[in-house]
Amino acid sequence: MTKGLPTLPITRRHALAGLAAGTATLAMPGLLRAQSETIRIGFPTPLTGPYAAEAKDQVRSAELAVKLVNDKGGIAGRKVELLVRDDKLNAGEAATRTLELIEKEKVHAVVGSLSSAVQLAINEVTRARGVIFVSISQSDTINEVKDFSRFTFHEALNPHMTTAAVAKHTFKPGMKIAYLVADYAFGHEILRGFKRAQAAIGATSVGEILHPIGAPDYSTFMPRLRAMKPDILCICNFGRDQANSIKQAVDFGLNKQDRIVVPVLLYTQRLGIGAEAFEGVVGGANYYWRLQDTLPSAKAFNDAYKAAYSGAYPTDYGAYGYTGVSSLLLAMAKAGGTDTDKVIAALEGLTYDVAKGPQHYRKCDHQSVQSVLVLESKAKADTPEEADPFRILAVEPASEDILRSCAELGFPS
Amino acid sequence: MDAELIAMQLFSGVALGAILVMVALGLSIIFGMLGVVNFAHGALFMVGAYAGLWIASLTGSFWWGLLLAPLLVGAFGMLIERVLIRPLYKRSIDDPLLLTFGLAYVLVEAVRILFGNEGMPFPTPPELAGVADLGIGYFPIYRLFVVGVVAVVLLLLWLGLEKTKFGLIVRAGARDPQIMRVLGVDVAKVWLLVFGLGVGLTALGGVLAAPMRSVDPEMGALVLAEAFVVTVIGGMGSLVGAVVAGLLIGIAISMTALFAPEMATIVMFALMALVLLVRPQGLFGKPGRA
């Protein structure tokens, strides 16, 4: 945890709060419990590991969502409590922590996850036990019928919609596109999404290179990518792989020859690597605080966040913690409690605008239909305010058009 | 697939191998002399990168970082040898290995506490930014610089080993550690220096590698695996082996990247397993040690 110590109190406080709540419920007579019992939401997130900064923002945003509801008196008179657990970005650990949350803490729902593998692990555990899970990590797999759970709602963007939006605002007919792809599910899903958009737009692919996931050096791919002479270089990976590959593409002068496009631009990543390497790079995002210029809900979210966390702005992956928990709590309020079937029905019928314009969960695969932002990283000279490194190129409005159809995902029509 | 591309690819492989050579040399020197398999070697590579970053940010110059970080981390290595490794020499060969394995955990986490989890930018020094036209294609100037530095260090190391008294002792010790004791050499002092030298080399590798990628606490893990592959293929304890195998692996990775990119990591381990099974002592190793 980078800024290390600040997150520490959060975890500890929650552990202690959980302990206290546990003892309190034990002491209470059973009858009373049903009405006044706190609503407990499990929140597994990778507090340790390379995405600790994102995880920390997720915890802050999720806590804010809980706090806002509690300030208004909770849900049907019941207080809401968030139980944060460190999943260490490890699927096995995430499954174990989720089991502990369900079996020991008796949580009413789980929100969280920051990798496809972790998300699918939690999905497997909650599906078997009939616990509601709001997943906030990008994946196409979880939309497909094989992994579908009627208890799971997918609040994050998925690779298909992200690439559709990014391609729509960067690819032009006749353009030559080269792809550098991380060789795992997420990379392949991104590639598939981009190539479908490329075909629809009328651009052509000049080559695809797969790289091993987690590779530190990309220099060996650069001569070949350069020789392809593309108009756009699509780098289909995530996190550190993305940072390293962009930096090395720039070292090899590829940004002078073509435009670099990525599926997801991470705010913390960009701050970590610096403006030089990312200058002119275009990518998608679920949220950027500059949305407040046009959207009142974004302004309200930013203001509440800034008030709670001494002026800091919410980040993209952090915002998932807010939108995910908020949608769940809105549905619980509508259902008047935590009855699983009622909450599911409420989630399926919900339209919410808490930070980024109207959103709703599609009936067949429970994917949140939402806006997708296309961002460009600004040059250092254009970035007087460090907290404002991106320019919003476009906001692709919420629409099922950029999702795969229910039939394509394998759902009976 | 034209000839120019293949030539470029070969060259990228050499540049990639150069860093590996630095790390593997350190690992090999330490094993050859002390019989210690240093599992913290990758973590010390990472510590080297962070030390370089830290010094560069204090002094405002990459060059001070490049010069001082290896010395600083090398001195830290001597401290490790003196305090943690020395008590274990009389014990099984597994004990220093296990200890350094635990040490790697501690170093990585300590860096996380000090510098944060998500990594830091290490910009290419402005003097070395940009690309150069090699005739066969464009190549980053900084990577050319790295190849140059590694070549100079290898030359100095060779001179040091061949022309100085210390080098004589080290070579004798690598061939037969018993001899040194018989000759009345202060073994403890030599081992201390050798450990420091090995750690300094990997730290230098870390500083050199830093501007090519972001610096992060986990950057040592993969380097360690690669360095093991290099030393095992070259022959543990063989310095020539470390250099040859380092370049060989760099080129092998580069060539698989051209023809079957997703296999790049597997190829390395497959090559290592193969060498171990056919020639367990490695290409340049002495059979007795296997």
Added chain:
Amino acid sequence: MTASVHSIAEVMTGPTGHRGWRARLTAWRVPLSILVLCLLPWVLPSQALAVNVLIYGLLAVGYNLLFGYTGMLSFGHAAFFGAGAYAAGLGIGQLGLPWYAAIPFGMLVGGALAFAVGLLSIRTRGIYFSMVTLALAQLVYYAALQSSSITGGENGLRGFTVARIELFGWSVDFLDPVKKYYVLMVFAAVALWLVSRVLASPFGAVIEAIRENETRARACGYDVERTKVMAFTLSGLVCALAGTLFALHLAIVPLDTLSIQTSGMIVMMTLLGGAGSFFGPFVGALAFLLMEDVVALWTPHWQIVVGTVFILFVLFLPKGIWGTLIAWRAGR
């Protein structure tokens, strides 16, 4: 089960008076282990942790057969753990095996892999042995990552949840953590009993002889290579069993089960508890997981604590928690 073959070192150094209680401990080691395992879910902070101690403890017991008793430091045992887990998961999900058949199937696959890796790796000794096992385990890891159509690749293997188990007319809710624990414990207990029998057999004496002095064991006429391969395979079989239980427990197989980190964790647990002692690995798994669980509650930097404790053990208590206790008790 006689004390005389339990440990050569013990026979050589232990005064007769101390052999009495140690022999009793050896005779009762399986019932004692089972008693402790029965209590685990009630004394640990959560049942999920208890299952982990059970599984990783068994894994460390399997590893200890090779590292502790035969003296071979393998850095690739995650391969057998993972192979067992993947085979069990695929057996249930793809081949439609019932859960009780998936366990021997997983052991068969993991054991076969261990036999193959053992055959190749025992050609080398010392540090080279560690390196070969590491390299071969990495190959298994990358093979699983690449063949994602079968293994699920980075996303891990899913889709084989066992919600209810039926056997001889019994029907047990396998989602209930306590019932699940005791079902899995039966398998671990049987494995412990078998391992105990093996250690008490002449074979057990031979592997310890190899650990103490390979040349001498060879001179005594033992087929060292054959014994090593057998020890390797046995060790792999137990680790594969732990893998199948892991798969049944979590209902997913993460790719991480095959990773070098898992291999390293097995080594740490075994050493922490005490390599070469019967209870050591379980004590090590318990200590490691409990430490991680507790320390992680107050700091995300739990690795620095775990790493420091490990270093201190290598330096000052190389016999591990249990081994030191035994030595201390014997020394009085």
